[in-house]
Amino acid sequence: MNKKRIVIFASGRGSNAAALYDAMQAGDIQGTLVAVICDHQNAQILKRAAEWQVPTVVIEMKDKETYHKEILKAVKSYHPDLICLAGYMRICDETLVNAYPNQIVNIHPALLPSFKGLHAQRQAIEAGVKISGCTVHFVGTGLDDGPIIIQAAVPVYDNDTEDTLSQRILKEEHKIYVKAVKAFCEDRLEMKGRQVIGINKEEKNDD
Ligand code: GRF
Numbered sequence: 253m254n255k256k257r258i259v260i261f262a263s264g265r266g267s268n269a270a271a272l273y274d275a276m277q278a279g280d281i282q283g284t285l286v287a288v289i290c291d292h293q294n295a296q297i298l299k300r301a302a303e304w305q306v307p308t309v310v311i312e313m314k315d316k317e318t319y320h321k322e323i324l325k326a327v328k329s330y331h332p333d334l335i336c337l338a339g340y341m342r343i344c345d346e347t348l349v350n351a352y353p354n355q356i357v358n359i360h361p362a363l364l365p366s367f368k369g370l371h372a373q374r375q376a377i378e379a380g381v382k383i384s385g386c387t388v389h390f391v392g393t394g395l396d397d398g399p400i401i402i403q404a405a406v407p408v409y410d411n412d413t414e415d416t417l418s419q420r421i422l423k424e425e426h427k428i429y430v431k432a433v434k435a436f437c438e439d440r441l442e443m444k445g446r447q448v449i450g451i452n453k454e455e456k457n458d459d
Contacts, residue, residue: 256283256333256437261340262290266297268338268359271426272433273304281430282437287330289323291342313342320345334436337391338429346393354443356391357436359429361421363387363403368396373421374414384408384417386425388432390448401432401441401448
């Protein structure tokens with residue numbers, strides 16, 4: 253099987269990007285990281301990408317229209333099979349989403365469709381839920397609303413802060429993001445309406 257060409261979009265720390273990169277290097281993901289696109293010139297992800305000797309493109313937002321045009325041009329030049337948003341703090345515009353249907357995935361630190369948007373972990377604590385988690389989903393044109401590929405749950409404890417819950421969720425993010433991208437690269441994901449099937453195939457249906 254040919255390796256998939258993967259472009260990562262990130263804005264900050266890049267721990268999810270690192271989890272994906274490590275899995276590609278280890279041969280667990282049949283993919284090659286061909287570029288990292290970042291919207292902040294001081295983001296930590298750029299240092300990591302330099303260590304990995306992966307090309308980086310920095311495009312900072314000045315005006316919206318130019319930003320989205322430049323992003324599309326940059327990403328197209330790398331001919332990706334898959335775009336992974338990994339802590340990318342912007343919404344992809346419609347032109348990008350339509351150019352790569354079901355080829356853009358995102359990791360979100362909550363069990364979607366609950367707690368979309370920013371500070372999902374804080375939203376979960378404030379709502380008083382006892383279980384939260386993370387979700388990898390295909391990117392649609394709305395906020396955190398595309399078809400769900402995989403989720404993982406974690407408990408929320410009475411004394412959790414946004415920070416402690418975020419740390420617990422992050423460990424699961426790294427695991428499920430690798431699983432989702434691995435499945436994509438092995439052509440195992442299929443759409444059935446809004447359902448994405450293929451990840452939990454091995455599970456028996458007990459009903
Ligand atoms: C993660 O919690 C991710 O779910 C959210 O932003 C955070 C990014 O962390 N979208 P990192 O940059 O991958 O370390």
